[in-house]
Amino acid sequence: xxxxxxxxxxxxxxxxxxxxxxxxxxxxxxxxxxxxxxxxxxxxxxxxxxxxxxxxxxxxxxxxxxxxxxxxxxxxxxxxxxxxxxxxxxxxxxxxxxxxxxxxxxxxxxxxxxxxxxxxxxxxxxxxxxxxxxxxxxxxxxxxxxxxxxxxxxxxxxxxxxxxxxxxxxxxxxxxxxxxxxxxxxxxxxxxxxxxxxxxxxxxxxxxxxxxxxxxxxxxxxxxxxxxxxxxxxxxxxxxxxxxxxxxxxxxxxxxxxxxxxxxxxxxxxxxxxxxxxxxxxxxxxxxxxxxxxxxxxxxxxxxxxxxxxxxxxxxxxxxxxxxxxxxxxxxxxxxxxxxxxxxxxxxxxxxxxxxxxxxxxxxxxxxxxxxxxxxxxxxxxxxxxxxxxxxxxxxxxxxxxxxxxxxxxxxxxxxxxxxxxxxxxxxxxxxxxxxxxxxxxxxxxxxxxxxxxxxxxxxxxxxxxxxxxxxxxxxxxxxxxxxxxxxxxxxxxxxxxxx
Numbered sequence: 001x002x003x004x005x006x007x008x009x010x011x012x013x014x015x016x017x018x019x020x021x022x023x024x025x026x027x028x029x030x031x032x033x034x035x036x037x038x039x040x041x042x043x044x045x046x047x048x049x050x051x052x053x054x055x056x057x058x059x060x061x062x063x064x065x066x067x068x069x070x071x072x073x074x075x076x077x078x079x080x081x082x083x084x085x086x087x088x089x090x091x092x093x094x095x096x097x098x099x100x101x102x103x104x105x106x107x108x109x110x111x112x113x114x115x116x117x118x119x120x121x122x123x124x125x126x127x128x129x130x131x132x133x134x135x136x137x138x139x140x141x142x143x144x145x146x147x148x149x150x151x152x153x154x155x156x157x158x159x160x161x162x163x164x165x166x167x168x169x170x171x172x173x174x175x176x177x178x179x180x181x182x183x184x185x186x187x188x189x190x191x192x193x194x195x196x197x198x199x200x201x202x203x204x205x206x207x208x209x210x211x212x213x214x215x216x217x218x219x220x221x222x223x224x225x226x227x228x229x230x231x232x233x234x235x236x237x238x239x240x241x242x243x244x245x246x247x248x249x250x251x252x253x254x255x256x257x258x259x260x261x262x263x264x265x266x267x268x269x270x271x272x273x274x275x276x277x278x279x280x281x282x283x284x285x286x287x288x289x290x291x292x293x294x295x296x297x298x299x300x301x302x303x304x305x306x307x308x309x310x311x312x313x314x315x316x317x318x319x320x321x322x323x324x325x326x327x328x329x330x331x332x333x334x335x336x337x338x339x340x341x342x343x344x345x346x347x348x349x350x351x352x353x354x355x356x357x358x359x360x361x362x363x364x365x366x367x368x369x370x371x372x373x374x375x376x377x378x379x380x381x382x383x384x385x386x387x388x389x390x391x392x393x394x395x396x397x398x399x400x401x402x403x404x405x406x407x408x409x410x411x412x413x414x415x416x417x418x419x420x421x422x423x424x425x426x427x428x429x430x431x432x433x434x435x436x437x438x439x440x441x442x443x444x445x446x447x448x449x450x451x452x453x454x455x456x457x458x459x460x461x462x463x464x465x466x467x468x469x470x471x472x473x474x475x476x477x478x479x480x481x482x483x484x485x486x487x488x489x490x491x492x493x494x495x496x497x498x499x500x
Contacts, residue, residue: 002208008135013348015133017210018144020203022151025126027196029155031093031189032119034163035100036062037329038185039112040306041164046182047108051452053248055303059445060251061112062302064241066438067258068120073128073431075121077424079226082125082211083204088231089121090197094190101187111186113241117234125211128430131418132210137498139351145415146344146407153336155192160329163188170323248445255442262432269425276497280420283495284429287413288436290363293481294409295440296447297370297474298402301328303448304467305377312384312464313392324392331396335403343407359416359496360489362408367482369405373398374475381468388460419499447474 007015039061043054076085096114099107130148134141165171167185169178176184204211215223244250263285270278309328315321350356357365376398384390413433421429447470455466 002206004132004208004210007133007208007210008138010133013140014144014147017133017203017206018130018148020199020206021126021130022148024196024200024203025148026151026155027192027199028090028093028122028126029152030159031097031155031193031196032065032115032123032159033156033329033333034159034185034189034192035097035112035115036302037160037164037306037325038167038182040302041310041325042104042108042167042182044307046105051307052449052456055307055448055452056248056445058303059299059442059448060248061116061245062299062441063251063255063438063445064116064245065119066434066441067254068116069123069434069438070120070258070262070428070431072120072123072125073428073434075230076125076128077214077426077428079213079215079230080121081213082129083200083207084213084227085121085125086200086211087197088234089118089123089125090193090200092118092234093122094118094193094197097186097190097193101183101190104182104186109242109246110238113238113245116241116245117238121234123434125430127414128418128426129207129211131415131426131430136419139348141419142347142412142415143344145412146340146347149407149410149414150337150340153333153340157330157333157337159189159192160333161323161326164329165323165326168323168325170326251442255439258435259439262435266425266428266432269428273422277422279495280497280499281422281429283492283499284417284420284432286492286495287359287363287416288432290367290481290485291409291413291433291436292439292443293477294366294370294405295437296443297374297478298406299441299444300448300471300474301332303444304451304470307448307452308377308464308467309395311460312380312388312390312467313395314389315392317392317396322392324395327392327396328399331399332403332406335400336407339403340407343404358489358493359412359499360485360492362412364482364485364489366405366409367478367485369401369403369408371475371478371482373400373402373405374471374478376401378468378472378475381465384461384464386461388462388464390464416499420496 007017040054040058043049043057044051049057072085072089076082092114096111096118099114100111130145134144162171163185166176167182169181213223215226244254266281270281305328306325309324313324315324317327347356376394380390380394383394417429417433418426451467451470455463458466
């Protein structure tokens, strides 16, 4: 077994363990994004929810997914360790997908709730293990997270397009019996999650002692009591999650409390740290707060942009017939795969030249790209025909612009969380990073519901104009947020100290 020093002393750009985690995460993200891409469409067209309710429901469901990563990170830090948490989460995701494959209509919220709890245990911990592959201050860390993020998006690209295309009978319709298309689509998510877990279990020995239980030092019987209590507790909470997810007002109450609670918990942990460590944690919290705004806009992809794709876009990209919903789900991932490694190499080149922008400036740039992308979405209104259908080419270009914003924020943000947090709170801090995403998802649902409400009882062309004008407002807000981040960068830079 390799020691942590041997793992972190790797030669070249990337450690070999990164590739193993890359493929495990890739298949898990196929499962997750395949599921995510189907939610809104399935709720509107098969559960027959009105669009306002479906937007709120989508936002609530995704908020719970990311909120539970905070809880999963907490149990990984205190009881399971990263590895056991990841495996347990993967099993729950498989169960959730199988439930949906059996009967998506009547067991929709049951299957979704298993997936929520499972993702909470899986997601923050594999990201934390990536951070452990690098020594503190290693300039290759951002490039490693950028490559890992490409794995995330390779899974999202395939799952995001294939699952919804199968469900809508845009793919494999000649071999899938009519009426079973959604069962197959949800079942496919279960199959790829099995592949993800097998990939991890067959390669985990190469990780040395990374991700093992923090309770190795205590007596085996006592450790098993803690672990089995967590297994049983995570099963018992699923009925509560079912009620919470299916009633969005309960999600409102939860979101009012989980954020303040997580900040109070962090404040409690900060009592045992030095002033220098606490300054870094304050910087981490600032990044989290701004990321909420970013994801609230970006995650229109699963709600209002899903509706926009279904009703207001034509079906050709560069003359190639493609499903607009599939493009909406996967265009961003395609561009991440194409450019993530290049962006990572640019950061490495700039670091060698000592001109690499610090993390806070990268975050500011992310918002400027986000503003540009939503301005392109707004501009699609000028290419619409009388039927309210507009250019899928231009819409896809909007995602191209936004992708560079995401590459300046998401992988860089994950890397920053590992660099700014002390060793004993890394999984919790990563969980809080994803909790910030939960708030972004929650507000995305509220924004999407407002746009849907404003466009009720309109013609398709009027509806397109209403959606486009809403995206123009989001572009303006994103621009302001980016300029604010750049303006406060000197202050945040001081809090970060030696962290770049």
